[in-house]
Amino acid sequence: MQQEGFTIWITGLPGAGKSSLAGAVAAALSGRGFAVEVIDSGKLRASLLGNALGFSRHERHTNNLQHAFAAKMLSRNGVIPVVAAVSPYRATRRAIREALGTFVEVHAATEKAVCIDRDTKGLWARALAGEVQSFTGVDDPYEAPQEPEVRLDLGTLSPQEGAAEVLRALETLGYLARRPDAEDPPDIDAIASQL
């Protein structure tokens, strides 16, 4: 399916709910008939890259750019990329925005205290104990987006509620052709009148 290309880029602290939101956005877009690919930086590090990639400023930057490159190739072939990556540096995200042109930045702005409290992977505890270095939010900075297209507090919104907000933003931006909502029942009277 061909459509105007754009990239959804979810940035935020570790544990902010980026992966869950990416999954919910992908499901919502698939449900509308779009081709979607999730580029989950954390899962990619843990699987294909085999934790071979480190967390220096330099490695984070090049890794984010690699995702952007993949996203660009997907989007120009009619597939919507949904990137979930801490992507903590403003300069990196700015470079990617310029490279991609159509860039929907979604800030998973869950409060740090909530991320620490959830700590789904136990990484915050280890970082705060000094056992993990270069951890975003502890000893590595998170430079929050100043004007993201969407900002969501995933401490109060469910992934599905967040995804609904992302899709509304996409429609407002004109990136999604408006389609009959799959939730809307068919208009039986209108159909019957044509029989």
Add this chain to the structure above:
Amino acid sequence: MQQEGFTIWITGLPGAGKSSLAGAVAAALSGRGFAVEVIDSGKLRASLLGNALGFSRHERHTNNLQHAFAAKMLSRNGVIPVVAAVSPYRATRRAIREALGTFVEVHAATEKAVCIDRDTKGLWARALAGEVQSFTGVDDPYEAPQEPEVRLDLGTLSPQEGAAEVLRALETLGYLARRPDAEDPPDIDAIASQL
């Protein structure tokens, strides 16, 4: 356009003619109506990555894996990825073959003397003079494929001739549905008999 997914992976020494071959293969496949994307490691390093990525064993390995990840997402969405990358390590290529499943390894087996003689980017001269470190073929190893799907000497074949061999291999492997060759003239008699 949906078709069975596969990845064309061109490996070889610097200056072996990988980029030119990738361009010719992409043109030939586009001419047959396939969606194609070239992932040119050298061009990517020089543009988007801004030469930020180095040439350590580790960086080469993770960079190749990033290309494989992008290729996988493209191929499962009906786009044929054509990767051109020195990708000098056998273990890396083996890992990628396993991750991708359908992997067409093309060894650009141009003789080293020819690569040095062409030296299109002037890099061989600098590496041989000791001005560039970690250069494949000089002070970093190139581990040639033992059983590539295709092996081409691009010192004697043109990119177009090489591309024709790659396409023949793809057909033999069953990755391309046989189509009327665009070179074949239409059968006027057969058409006329149906008028």
